[in-house]
Amino acid sequence: MIDSAIAREYLETGRCADCGVVDMHAHYGPFGGIAMVNDSPEQMLATMERCGVELMVSSGHTALADMVRGNAEITAITERHAGRWYAYLTYNPNYPVLGRRELEEYGNHPTYVGLKLHPTFHRYPLTGDAYRPAFAFAAARRLIVLTHTWGGSAYDRPELLAEVARRYPEVTFLAGHSGHGQFEECMAVARECPNVYLELTAAYAVRGLIESMVETVGAHKIVFGCDLPWFDPHYAIGCVVMAHISEEARRAVLRENALRLLEGRRRV
Numbered sequence: 001m002i003d004s005a006i007a008r009e010y011l012e013t014g015r016c017a018d019c020g021v022v023d024m025h026a027h028y029g030p031f032g033g034i035a036m037v038n039d040s041p042e043q044m045l046a047t048m049e050r051c052g053v054e055l056m057v058s059s060g061h062t063a064l065a066d067m068v069r070g071n072a073e074i075t076a077i078t079e080r081h082a083g084r085w086y087a088y089l090t091y092n093p094n095y096p097v098l099g100r101r102e103l104e105e106y107g108n109h110p111t112y113v114g115l116k117l118h119p120t121f122h123r124y125p126l127t128g129d130a131y132r133p134a135f136a137f138a139a140a141r142r143l144i145v146l147t148h149t150w151g152g153s154a155y156d157r158p159e160l161l162a163e164v165a166r167r168y169p170e171v172t173f174l175a176g177h178s179g180h181g182q183f184e185e186c187m188a189v190a191r192e193c194p195n196v197y198l199e200l201t202a203a204y205a206v207r208g209l210i211e212s213m214v215e216t217v218g219a220h221k222i223v224f225g226c227d228l229p230w231f232d233p234h235y236a237i238g239c240v241v242m243a244h245i246s247e248e249a250r251r252a253v254l255r256e257n258a259l260r261l262l263e264g265r266r267r268v
């Protein structure tokens with residue numbers, strides 16, 4: 001049995017009073033082709049409550065296909081829950097004119113802490129020219145950029161993240177899914193680039209990986225996420241609290257690193 005007060009409290013109550021979780025990779029709403037049973041704002045907030053998630057940052061599913069409609073939607077939802085729920089502005093490089101307009105329209109809105117990029121979904125490489133306005137925008141405001149990263153992807157494998165992370169040192173990059181399938185390479189990028197953090201969605205389920213990340217990259221470079229409403233936070237939190245890492249590392253991953261990154265970027 002793991003010797004952890006956080007793990008014990010989770011097993012007994014389903015949450016931890018002094019270690020509220022911060023979810024840095026969440027979504028919102030339905031997604032074509034898959035049924036997600038708790039995808040309304042009310043259900044997502046109830047899930048947070050049940051699982052001891054204190055704060056969450058989301059990009060809307062709609063925004064992946066329809067940036068304009070989806071960003072408006074997530075703005076309206078998250079601004080009603082300021083202090084609890086924040087947003088990433090989705091930027092689609094295939095629509096650079098609209099993208100620029102979105103940056104201008106929402107760039108100073110207090111609900112946004114950064115940008116969400118999904119190069120694989122948009123079939124456009126992270127290193128491509130059409131992303132430049134988004135990176136320049138994020139660099140000028142020192143925003144967080146959560147980008148999907150996936151092993152072997154022509155659009156967002158870890159090597160491509162390394163390239164843009166070096167080009168934009170002012171931007172804080174969260175490597176969504178930690179380059180799933182190319183974990184070693186992604187860990188190397190997070191170790192070498194001070195502005196790259198590993199994000200745990202889906203990666204948490206790989207046995208021994210959290211331990212390996214903490215050992216080789218350091219607990220201070222890992223943030224929690226679980227793609228809510230795709231996956232239940234309890235599973236992901238369980239993977240962290242039952243990992244063979246120190247109690248300090250658990251706190252850093254579940255909560256403290258994210259709060260540090262959000263400091264000064266949360267305007268409400």
Ligand SMILES: [Zn+2]
Pocket residue numbers: 025026027176201227
């Ligand atoms: Zn996601």
